[in-house]
Amino acid sequence: MAAMPAAPASDTPASFDPSRAIRLAHETFDIEAAAVLGLKQRTGEAFSRAVQAMLDVRGRVVVMGMGKSGHIGRKIAATLASTGTAAMFVHPAEASHGDLGMIKPVDLVLAISNGGESDELTAILPLLKRLGAPLVAITGRAQSTLARHADIVLDSGVEKEACPLNLAPTASTTAQLALGDALAVALLDARGFRQEDFARSHPGGALGRKLLTLLSDVMRSGDQVPRVGPDAGFSELMREMSKKGLGASAIVDAEGRVLGIFTDGDLRRLIEKGADLRALRAREVMHPNPRTIRMDTLAVEAAELMEQYRITSVLVVDAQDRLCGAVNSNDLMRAKVI
Structure with a gap:
């Protein structure tokens, strides 16, 4: 059987010298x-x-x-x-x-x-x-x-x-x-x-999402937003929070304007104090005048607001300060804004 021809010299690897490389x-x-x-x-x-x-x-x-x-x-x-x-x-x-x-x-x-x-x-x-x-x-x-x-x-x-x-x-x-x-x-x-112009050319990138995604694109709206009136009992407040899964509930007046907010953290603090929860109403336990954000702002601004004040959710309002949505850090993470 004839011997195989030798490989060309150029195909033969030379000895590797790491220091030379x-x-x-x-x-x-x-x-x-x-x-x-x-x-x-x-x-x-x-x-x-x-x-x-x-x-x-x-x-x-x-x-x-x-x-x-x-x-x-x-x-x-x-x-x-x-x-x-x-x-x-x-x-x-x-x-x-x-x-x-x-x-x-x-x-x-x-x-x-x-x-x-x-x-x-x-x-x-x-x-x-x-x-x-x-x-x-x-x-x-x-x-x-x-x-x-x-x-x-x-x-x-x-x-x-x-x-x-x-x-x-x-x-x-x-x-x-x-x-x-x-x-x-x-x-x-x-x-x-500008950055905004660059983002329009890169809508699929991280910068594009940050500079083009509005709160209205990612926020919870309609029946997804937990809300009760100021005279709602504590049980009603808890049912609304549990049902909507935001970890908080807005307290609004008859026109839908935000009066306050109640969060999971507030609940833990009430329990630690030993308060009689059944006797409480929403207006008595809410944080009045909570931080809100307009729906026509960028979603990244909501993330910055949460980071600045160390909160995990924020209520979204329209030009008349009426509740129209809510967003938490998980919503922003799913949208890849953070």
């Missing part, structure tokens, strides 16, 4: 940090012109790049889109086969290539120029084909890659990403982009 990691951090810091000296008037051009564009920022630059481009497009600048990524190779129709004269193209000579990208540069869309280039070579075609050039050049062979894009892609983030930050600042 750590040293290479430290060197990578140093090289990439130096690459990013080096951008400061070359970021000036061209950068501000690029920001202005993106602010002025009536369409979208179309990000393009091949290979590793394409991966960076996808992230830059996503960051721009989530911070107030309409953006999308178009693959240069697909652009040559029909996707170029996605780009309009009202758009701006942000093309990324370290060497500036990517065949797929340079092949469509004349078409982009003929289209009339402004072209901003992020490239490490100021004399490259991409740079010569661009209206604005952002220099992302690095002295060397972190790769020991100086081949794999490492420091250069870090520099590209940093420039993209810098553009996004400058743009969101110029647009007056």
Whole structure:
């Protein structure tokens, strides 16, 4: 039986040296940090012109790049889109086969290539120029084909890659990403982009839930809210609390305005005092003028109120201070507000 051919040398793992791995990691951090810091000296008037051009564009920022630059481009497009600048990524190779129709004269193209000579990208540069869309280039070579075609050039050049062979894009892609983030930050600042705007782009995230969820979205309402009149007997008060499971009950007047609140903690304190519970009425045991919150406020504000005053539930009122709901910490946790 013929012997199996030996595996290529490149497939044979070399002996692993932990200390060498750590040293290479430290060197990578140093090289990439130096690459990013080096951008400061070359970021000036061209950068501000690029920001202005993106602010002025009536369409979208179309990000393009091949290979590793394409991966960076996808992230830059996503960051721009989530911070107030309409953006999308178009693959240069697909652009040559029909996707170029996605780009309009009202758009701006942000093309990324370290060497500036990517065949797929340079092949469509004349078409982009003929289209009339402004072209901003992020490239490490100021004399490259991409740079010569661009209206604005952002220099992302690095002295060397972190790769020991100086081949794999490492420091250069870090520099590209940093420039993209810098553009996004400058743009969101110029647009007056706020936390609330960010939340609207991220409704499924923790920040989105905190900044978009209103009390009216999570509070108990209607028959779920425990309430009794001020002359209700203690037994009626206890039945209402037990039935609704809030751990408290509101005491309201005939118009539904909140007069007070009675909680599980109040019950424990009455028992400890040895009070004759059967003879008591709601008005005698309630805390008058309890803290309430408006239904049109954010749910996170109810959480902050509970934390500030060390309470576990809060009554929700409308503009006329009438009881319309209630919420406790468990309700807020289920809504993932806290």
